[in-house]
Amino acid sequence: MLSIPASRPNAYTGSPLDRVSDRRDDADFVAAALADPASLIAPVWRAKSLLRGVESGAPEAVLLTREAAEAVLMTGGPWALLGLRNDGTAVFTVDCSAAEDPLPLLPEGYGSFHDLRAVAGLLPPGEASMLAHARGLMHWRTRHRFCGVCGQPCEPRSAGNAMSCTGCGAQHFPRTDPAVIMLVVDEDRVLLGHSTRFPNSTMYSTLAGFVEPGESLEEAVRREVHEETGVRVGEVFYHSSQPWPFPASIMLGFHAEALSQEITIDPAELRDARWFTRDEIRNPESAGFSLPRVDSIARRLIEDWLQGAPA
Known part of the structure; x- marks a missing residue:
């Protein structure tokens, strides 16, 4: 039920360039x-x-x-x-x-x-x-002007797409930090959080967090949701990805099945988290909140779930 395909490409995808x-x-x-x-x-x-x-x-x-x-x-x-x-x-x-x-x-x-x-x-x-x-x-x-191995200066290689250490010769390549972003679904409701990073906003958005070493994407989804809200997650379904060079991430989007409903927020991460019904998602202003910006994968996860949900 949660395996909902992406309805259209995400922002920052679809490059017209051959990277050669x-x-x-x-x-x-x-x-x-x-x-x-x-x-x-x-x-x-x-x-x-x-x-x-x-x-x-x-x-x-x-x-x-x-x-x-x-x-x-x-x-x-x-x-x-x-x-x-x-x-x-x-x-x-x-x-x-x-x-x-x-x-x-x-x-x-x-x-x-x-x-x-x-x-x-x-x-x-x-x-x-x-x-x-x-x-x-x-x-x-x-x-990344200096080597992370020995501290010596680095020189560009591969037309600026790599760096080579002038001391130990280590090769360094552009870094992209993987982050999972997920819409947690409990039948006809979804879990959204109000981040501490947006104290003057009414926006509630999907939960997200960075993948840790030695962790699968599904494990990262379950860990982040439980750490931030106390909610347990079962099945996890991939939706789509979005480059997010602000400064250096790629967002990996999922829909996730809730196994529990009680919320216990991490105050260091969230000011609030709530379950929202389909009607509230369709009419956020009347419910007193706002959705993520239209070019975000967070908004796409929400809209595609709403489109795929029963009317």
């Missing part, structure tokens, strides 16, 4: 692509993405031509190859956070930098995915 991992170590290919006037660059400035049309409610990603990106590339920040478009155009990303004000680095009228999360639901899926890729990769690059 088999060509990243071809120095001649990478150098030619970086010098090609037709290549495009997605700049990142202090975790923000370059966009235009935000103020009018019609945001779109801004990719700079090689010429337009000259000043951005000169900031000396890390760069990486994201991949190739269908027409063969190479797309790179560069971090220009060293600049106090990035706008003078851009040609006039090229947009401004914004938090991707604020507009992802309005962007075409491919653009949101590409900008999320750039943001996540640059976050890793700027925070």
